[in-house]
Amino acid sequence: MADHDDETPATGSAVEKSEPRQASAGTAVVPTDTFENPGHPPHKLRITDTDPKEEKSAERQVSGLFFLSIIFSCAAVAAYIVFPIKTGDIASVRLNTLFLGLGIALGLLSIGIGAVHWSKTLMSDREITEMRHLTKGSEVTRTKAAEVFTLGNQESGFGRRALIRNSLFGALIAFVLPGVVIFRDLGPKVDPNVVLKHTIWKKGTHLTLDPSGIRVKAADVTLGSAFHIIPETLLDSDDLLEEKAKAAVLLMRLDPSDLHEPAGRENWQYNGIVAYSKICTHVGCPVALYEQQTHHLLCPCHQSTFDVTQNCEVIFGPANRPLPQLPITVDADGYLIAQSDFHEPVGPSFWERQR
Incomplete structure (x- = not known):
């Protein structure tokens, strides 16, 4: 019996081996009493x-x-x-x-x-040791x-x-x-309000297709259609990209009875053909998506939505003012031309400007 007691290790010693505990799912859990914590190594001062x-x-x-x-x-x-x-x-x-x-x-x-x-x-x-624990948004945490x-x-x-x-x-x-x-x-070297207030559109400038520069006849613009338009004089400009960024236009034709234009703008369209700036009034992205059933224009950048039947008023999204309208008419040969430049600054509305 004495020999048997000598061979039995003391309870809790570092060499004691116990049966592994079982987790609830039946997975073996490594026992914690099979090794000693060595602690941190001696700290060396710098x-x-x-x-x-x-x-x-x-x-x-x-x-x-x-x-x-x-x-x-x-x-x-x-x-x-x-x-x-x-x-x-x-x-x-x-x-x-x-x-x-x-x-x-x-x-x-x-x-x-x-x-x-x-x-x-x-x-x-x-060196420090931190015990892992569940993170909870309590007052103690x-x-x-x-x-x-x-x-x-x-x-x-x-x-x-x-x-x-x-x-x-x-x-x-x-x-x-x-x-x-x-x-x-x-950015521009001068007041942005001055730069954005004027484009190269002027009275008599023909509306042409982007990028070909082909003139557009009113008879070729059918109901529900939409065209990307640039001024004819753009191709002769020394600052083509800069001027295009301000002068780009979307041209659409609606039933004239669907248009609800404010007083003083009744003659800015021609037989239901309207032209609006393509530059979103939020941050200047190109408004390029036209839904012909609802007559809505959508800016793909931040989903600002404009209602063409209501003078391109904002009906959804972060833009805070309508798209500027370009007054248009036709010449003696039936080609669409501008009556004048835009009557308000185009592009983003975050510039300091007087309306």
């Missing part, structure tokens, strides 16, 4: 943890990288101005792209290197989340390291400046 001078030096290096990012971002803006793109000069394109790209890339790279250096030398690097953010702030030193924090904010603000300058430069 030089910045033991030497205040090294800590200050690392802080200056991180903030220096953030300040360097500011310099590179400003340099990108300067390069965009110093090396402008000239029409027909491929060398100017290369120089502009090279220095602009270098400035933006180095600005972002400096932020990245600074953030990594910060985390490796100054943020807390102690929210309180715990707030504690985690507070702890993260304490460990990173974000709240108390003013030099790093302020230089990081400056770097992030400066980094967006090249994008702001570039995209602003894509």
Whole structure:
């Protein structure tokens, strides 16, 4: 009996093996008492943890990288101005792209290197163990989340390291400046209201098919049809794309009895043929879908819908004003012509404008 007792391991020892417990579905569960938790390895202090001078030096290096990012971002803006793109000069394109790209890339790279250096030398690097648990939106969970953010702030030193924090904010603000300058430069050089208020349509300009430029006869426009129209003078314009973006028109023919035009616009159509700007008044997408049964025009970008029978009033979607109407008539040969330009600005309505 004594020999038998000596061979029996003590209950709860690290080498004890128990029968695996069974889950409700019959799947074996690995027992938890077959190994010991080794714990965390000994924590090794960094030089910045033991030497205040090294800590200050690392802080200056991180903030220096953030300040360097500011310099590179400003340099990108300067390069965009110093090396402008000239029409027909491929060398100017290369120089502009090279220095602009270098400035933006180095600005972002400096932020990245600074953030990594910060985390490796100054943020807390102690190993921790977190028990997994179900995430619930209870008050306890929210309180715990707030504690985690507070702890993260304490460990990173974000709240108390003013030099790093302020230089990081400056770097992030400066980094967006090249994008702001570039995209602003894509816009018109003058008041957008002035640019969008006038197109190349004028009295007597023939309506022609897009893109062929063939003139359109009123007799060829049948009920329920829709045509994409450009002014005849567009093909002779030096700024073809820019002018087309403002002057493109949709031409449709309805039964005149279906049209409910406001006072003063009764003569803007010809025998039920109406012409409206193709440029959506939301953000300028091309309105290209016409439903001949309901007489609705649909913008495919954000689903703004316009009712042609009601002077293209908005009946659905984010657009907040009707499509501008182009007054039309016919010439002596029966071809459709414009009576004048649009009487209001075309395109998006977010520009500051007086109506």
